[in-house]
Amino acid sequence: MKRFIFIISILIMISACEAPLDYSRIDSKECIFVETLIGNTPAAVITAEVVIPMHSEDYDKCKRDVSVYGTIGGRPIKFIDQDQYSQGGMFTHEIHPGEKIEITAWAEGIDKVHAETTVPEEIRLKSCRMTSRDEDFITFEIVYEEDQEDEGFYGIKFKDIRISEAPGIILSESYDMVISGSLFGDILIWDRHRARKEGNTVTFRTSVDVRSGGKDSYDVTLYRLSPETFHYLRGLYIKTTNFPSTGMGTPAFTYSNIIGGTGIAGSFWATDTTMKLEK
Amino acid sequence: MLLISQILTAQTTLKDQLMAVHEAFGVNFVYDSSLDLEQIAGHAGNDVLSSGHSRYSDHSGYSRHSRPDRESLHECLDALLCGTGIDWEIRKRYVVLTGKGKKSGYAILIKSQVDTLEESRITAHASDMERRSSTGLKRIDSRDIDKGFSFMSSPDLIKTIQSLPGVASGTELLSGLYVHGGDGSDNLFLLDGVPIYQAGHMGGLFSSFNPDIVKQVDFYKSGFPARYGGRLSSVIDSRSSTGDMYEYHGTMSIGLIDGRVQLEGPLVQGKTSFNLALRRSWLDAVTLPAFSIINAGKENQRHDFRYAFQDFNAVVSHRFSEDNILELKAYYGKDNLRIDYMVRDYNSDIERMSHQSSDMDIRWGNFLTTLVWKKRLAEDLEMNSALYHTRGTSGLDIITSSKGWDDPVVGTYEEDYTSLTATSAAKADFTYKGNSDLLLDFGASYQFHEFAPERKFANTSWRYDGSKSQTGNSESSYQNGHEAAMYADGFLRMTDWFSVHAGLRYVLFGVKDKVRHRLEPRVSTRFDIGGNGRLDLSYTEMNQFSHQISTSYLDLPTEFWMPSTQRLAPMFSRQIAAEYSHRFPFGMDMKLGGWYKTMDNLTEQWNSYSYIPPVTNWDQSVITGKGRSYGLESEVEYTGKKLSLAAYYTLSWSERRFEELWYEWYPDKNDNRHKINLMCSYRFSDRFDVYAGWNFHSGNRVTVVSYKDDRYGTIIYRFGSPNNMRLPDYHRLDIGLNFRRTTRKGNQSIWNLSVYNAYCRMNAMFAQMQIFTDSDRSVSYGLVPIIPSFSYTLKF
Structure with a gap:
């Protein structure tokens, strides 16, 4: 029996519980990555690149030219200082709510990719006010209108300051998502489940950590996001949290609407306003 | 009488004749293991052996039964054993046989003695099932469960089912059942016909089904009869044993983690019986004193860990007559986990104390009770009606408190979470047996469902000046639902080689703001090919009106169930399946099948970054999508006198499509392309048998950077x-050894030694990709090493 226990102990000790994984196990082949968020701003950027699988070391393939063709409401996108068929880049544009944006990209030897998004309407804002604040946290409320059958996606960005979530003040705030490092900078996003809807009036109330920036008023940008933009930002948020990344959570880490490739082609409508402390 | 005479005429060995006596008189035999019953020719003639017989079966399979008188048994044994050199002695329901030579121990003739009436009922029922069964049915009885691997001392029903083809087991050790591409929350667990909401103890390590009281289980993965509904992917219909009407006996077992006691017997001889089974883990009996020792003498430190699970099954059965039976059944199961710690540190320089503590209490469990009335209404019409109540509950309490040396405040955070899922129901099922070519099942049920999750928290801060501030909030949901169903299910043999089994189930489900109704066709056909082969084809539709709201695959107690609502449509599946089975003459059975299944309105949690799903607006916090699964599955089984072999193989695909996650189909987490299970048991003697099982499947899937x-x-x-x-591919070897000993009184003791994952492969349970400034690496983590365990069981 002693020998048996000894052998088992040795077996347990020598068995490593952490093992490197072979990247060839990942289902991927080289494809085109496209990233663009187009809104009611004067200019936008489309990035289009060839990406290679994780197991590949052939980085030269990433340097291949990618051609991009896009339309907004049927009007071709004209890239600045480039032909209409280009590797993407910056372009000026004019967009209107409800217009369809279509983007196609291709490169030699790689499947063509395609994406679509529809420009959302502007947020129908009724009020945007701060209800309380202390040194670190502010609590605010945004009231807007939405059609009964509509289920919009929204975001708020504080200009010139960084924000983070303030969990634990209100239970439902534990579901807040502040995404850092996105194309928007620090943006807090929400959807139907976080806001209270009564008739056509929607109220979103939450708190954020403004990092010792306690002021009585803030310049903010409110966004109405296309579903693609929201899903993409949400994917960025979730993949940075630890719990699901272990593989035991639901597989909600990624989002892409680039058919045949990966990335995002999304749209938004931004509205600038000032949030003031209600006294 | 004629039947037994015919049986005995054909018996050539003493063992066969003893078996016939067992059949006739309901007694078992304990014999000196030096006796070779196979070699000794019996002496008895039909006239003697038939004398005490008093049992026969009618054409419908219902058996008539009365106990044999003791004098007839005496006469029979005298005649049978006269001149063989074997002495015999009747001890209650056992007959002890002893030889003249040196005794090396005792063996028991019938390994698993069951009440003969019950056995005949099972036999009759099995015969019906055999005729009616379509694709995807696996019947597992208590002997099959006992023959399986005993992890941590006791065989486990769910782990037995996990080894079957077409079933993915998910995370290692847990009780996940992902049947034909299902998502784990779409299995209908029935205990005595009553749904059970939490089918696992210890996070799924043990199932809620106590093996001591489980009599048989019907596991369906396709070809569902119309009497079942409410879940998409499988039905696990477990039945408890009723108690022995004439004798008291039971089982006691103690293992590495848990202990079990089961006792059954008559309350009124031949009329009323009971069967009780209690199981409790005793890990806390070790950790409690251990932590007391660890904490002793430490004023500024306290650690405590306690975990316990327990369950209790009770069956009381009363026979008004052979055709009129009333049964009261109950189950109570509970898990409790408590983790506490406290650390204080005194800083003498500033003369202040820092403090940190956390107390966490998690509990979850089930309670169910049912009153069943079985009555034969006419010669060809049987009724099985029941009233039942079932509830699953869970709760989580956390209190954390902290204060640094310099903090001016002491902060306390308290969180309470509870959830309740309950169903009260009435149902009546009828079976009409027109003739051997026509069987008709029909019935109706009404269920009242309640769903009530609740979450509260409070943040409290105390300042040195005595002032206190508190913030808090709570959210709760209460939903109820009404579910009414009726069904009809008919089996018709059209020709000698072709049968049709067709059913229809109509379901009406209503919540506050929405009433839905669905019609679910269930059709199967059977072609008998040659003498021993048959081909079954089936088509089934299923709806699921309850959704498990969860954020992980870990069976956490923070998960809860909620109904379909105005916004959230019921889940729906369609499945076609085909199965060819062949019975070979030398004890070998073979099955080869395939399926294609589609699923709609599957849910994924939108807010997977919280361990507690949203209690309010939960139906808006999930996204819905589709699933599909297809594959081939095969079984080969051989059962010999000493050797049993089983080999299962599955080739399958399981995919998902959630538009809000990805634009095309992607693999499901449990998309295990290949699955192989090989099992072997060998009985070296009546005192020693071994089991070995090798399990292999292609690895589960995770998401990493692409x-x-x-x-x-x-x-x-x-x-x-x-x-x-x-x-990486998952595989492991399990080994079990049973050392058995039978005493002269017929008691049987079993020492079981089991080794889980015998070659200690650290199978990857999850993976993570780590990205550094100038490099990256992806690693998998395996948590389950070799696990030896033992148990001692006494059957008396």
């Missing part, structure tokens, strides 16, 4: 589709 590029001189990582990487 792509990279360095167009601008720095490597940038990009994500691709969900579940884009397959973990």
Whole structure:
């Protein structure tokens, strides 16, 4: 029996519980990555690149030219200082709510990719006010209108300051998502489940950590996001949290609407306003 | 009488004749293991052996039964054993046989003695099932469960089912059942016909089904009869044993983690019986004193860990007559986990104390009770009606408190979470047996469902000046639902080689703001091919009106159930399946099948970054999508006198499509392409048998970064589709040894020694990709090493 226990102990000790994984196990082949968020701003950027699988070391393939063709409401996108068929880049544009944006990209030897998004309407804002604040946290409320059958996606960005979530003040705030490092900078996003809807009036109330920036008023940008933009930002948020990344959570880490490739082609409508402390 | 005479005429060995006596008189035999019953020719003639017989079966399979008188048994044994050199002695329901030579121990003739009436009922029922069964049915009885591997001392029903083809087991050790591409929350667990909401103890390590009281289980993965509904992917219909009407006996077992006691017997001889089974883990009996010792003498430190699970089954059965039976059944199961710690530190320089503590209490469990009335209404019409109540509950309490040396306040955070899922129901099932070519099942049920999750928290701060501030909130949901169903299910043999089994189930489900109704066709056909082969084809539709709201695959007690609502449609599946089975003459059975299944309105949690799903607006916090699964499955089984072999293989695909996650189909987490299970048991003697099982499946899937590029001189990582990487293949070997001893009184003691994962393969349970400034690496983590365990069981 002693020998048996000894052998088992040795077996347990020598068995490593952490093992490197072979990247060839990942289902991927080289494809085109496209990233663009187009809104009611004067200019936008489309990035289009060839990406290679994780197991590949052939980085030269990433340097291949990618051609991009896009339309907004049927009007071709004209890239600045480039032909209409280009590797993407910056372009000026004019967009209107409800217009369809279509983007196609291709490169030699790689499947063509395609994406679509529809420009959302502007947020129908009724009020945007701060209800309380202390040194670190502010609590605010945004009231807007939405059609009964509509289920919009929204975001708020504080200009010139960084924000983070303030969990634990209100239970439902534990579901807040502040995404850092996105194309928007620090943006807090929400959807139907976080806001209270009564008739056509929607109220979103939450708190954020403004990092010792306690002021009585803030310049903010409110966004109405296309579903693609929201899903993409949400994917960025979730993949940075630890719990699901272990593989035991639901597989909600990624989002892409680039058919045949990966990335995002999304749209938004931004509205600038000032949030003031209600006294 | 004629039947037994015919049986005995054919018996050539003493063992066969003893078996016939067992059949006739309901007694078992304990014999000196030096006796060779196979070699000794019996002496008895039909006239003697038939004398005490008093049992026969009618054409419908219902048996008539009365106990044999003791004098007839005496006469029979005298005649049978006269001149063989074997002495015999009747001890209650056992007959002890002893030889003249040296005794090396005792053996028991019938390994698993069951009440003969019950056995005949099972036999009759099995015969019906055999005729009616379609694709995807596996019947597992208590002997099959006992023959399986005993992890941590006791065989487990769910782990037995996990080994079957077409079933993915998910995370290692847990009780996940992902049947034909299902998502784990779509299995209908029935205990005595009553749904059970939490089918696992210890996070799924043990199932809620106590093996001591489980009599048989019907596991369906396709070809569902119309009497079942409410879940998409499988039905696990477990039945408890009723108690022995004439004798008291039971089982006691103690293992590495838990202990079990089961006792059954008559309350009124021949009329009323009971069967009780209690199981409790005793890990806390070790950790409680251990932590007391660890904490002793430490004023500024306290640690405590306690975990316990327990369950209790009770069956009381009363026979008004052979055709009129009333049964009261109950189950109570509970898990409790408590983790506490406290650390204080005194800083003498500033003369202040820091403090940190956390108390966490998690509990979850089930309670169910049912009153069943079985009555034969006419010669060809049987009724089985029941009233029942079932509830699953869970709760989580956390209190954390902290204060640094310099903090001016002491902060306390308290969180309470509870959930309740309950169903009260009435149902009546009828079976009409027109003739051997026509069987008709029909019935109706009404269920009242309640769903009530609740979450509260409070943040409290105390300042040195005595002032206190508190913030808190609570959210709760209460939903109820009404579910009414009726069904009809008919079996018709059209020709000698072709049968049709067709059913229809109508379901009406209503919640506050929405009433839905569905019609679910269930059709199967059977072609008998040659003498021993048959081909079954089936088509079934299923709806599921309850959704498990969860954020992980870990069976956490923070998960809860909620009904379909105005916004959230019921889940729906369609499945076609085909199965060819062949019975070979030398004890070998073979099955080869395939399926294609589609699923709609599957849910994924939108807010997977919280361990507690949203209690309010929960139906808006999930996204819905589709699933599909297809594959081939095969079984080969051989059962000999000493050797039993089983080999299962599955080739399958399981995919998901959630538009809000990815634009095309992607693999499901449990998309295990290949699955192989090989099992072997060998009985060296009546005192020693061994079991070995090898389990293999392609790895589960996880999501990691898919792509990279360095167009601008720095490597940038990009994500691709969900579940884009397959973990390494999973395999392990389990070994079990049983040392058995039978005493002269017929008691049987069993020492079981089991080794889980015998070659200690650290199978990857999850994976993570780590990205550094100038490099990256992906690693998998395995947590389950070799686990030896033992148990001692006494059957008396």
